[in-house]
């Protein structure tokens with residue numbers, strides 16, 4: 001047995017099978033390249049679902065982490081530390097908001113945003129006790145907690161986990177009339193992915209995000225943008241809502257905020273919203289820890305230059321141009337923005353991702369028939385072109 005076979009057998013035997021990974025083991029990574037125990041190299045076209053937007057072991061981010069490792073890594077929120085104030089103020093500034101509530105995983109930040117909206121609804125909007133509703137969209141993916149999967153429309157994500165958390169209404173993604181009809185005086189928030197990632201990189205119809213913004217304003221409901229996957233440069237702008245010049249009331253951030261090193265997430269909003277929390281009413285032992293804040297500060301500094309957004313814009317335009325030239329007998333449709341594409345196939349995507357792996361390119365199917373392409377934003381044009389050449393070969397089967 002090769003080292004890869006041995007390691008895969010251990011995973012297979014001793015880990016829960018809640019994932020169906022490609023049959024590869026990664027032992028090292030650098031930039032956009034991954035290496036397995038046998039020394040084979042693979043180009044990463046997934047970037048850990050956009051958590052590795054800045055590339056594997058980005059030198060600026062590992063340097064920030066190493067500096068912080070030698071200073072202080074955890075104090076809990078019982079004490080302030082010297083990375084916390086700078087992190088929350090720098091991230092708030094990047095978002096154009098007043099305040100940040102840092103957490104760890106994306107799902108925790110989504111939960112935090114849901115709690116924020118409910119608390120704001122009761123204490124500021126004046127919704128009667130326990131009557132708040134939050135509107136979500138068909139095809140949504142916001143994480144894996146019991147409450148979050150309660151409003152999932154994906155049977156795999158939801159089935160057998162009841163009883164479900166009440167207080168959510170789900171309408172078709174892209175349907176402003178349905179959203180309007182679902183809203184009432186007790187609607188405290190509308191939770192939306194500006195582009196649905198897990199559903200297959202679904203870009204909403206033009207004008208939809210603006211309609212959501214207007215309906216939320218008219219109804220006095222919070223527009224909550226889950227930018228965990230779409231944000232922080234992935235679509236060619238800092239936030240995907242910018243494509244429609246929309247400013248949500250609440251941003252939910254995660255994934256790339258931790259630079260591919262740590263789970264770092266956050267809810268970002270103005271004082272009239274996040275100000276609802278008083279001591280003891282919400283928290284997290286690791287949320288906003290010194291190591292996370294030091295890495296998050298570097299991420300924010302890197303995004304402030306606009307360099308990564310620009311790369312995503314220009315390389316993304318190139319990628320979409322090339323994907324657009326793939327013949328119709330190979331693919332059905334291409335969706336996405338920036339360095340982010342959902343390639344809709346005529347048949348199953350899994351065999352294509354396995355052939356791609358054999359060709360040295362790692363991309364993962366999402367659902368049955370969609371191949372997702374989301375390389376680190378540091379990818380060079382020649383590497384991108386090589387990956388797209390391999391894709392064409394894999395599609396021809």
Ligand SMILES: *Cc1c(COP(=O)(O)O)cnc(C)c1O
Pocket residue numbers: 049105106107108110141142143144193197198226227228229230254255
């Ligand atoms: C990945 C993701 C989440 C959940 O993040 P975790 O860190 O996996 O909990 C939530 N929302 C969106 C849009 C995501 O892509």
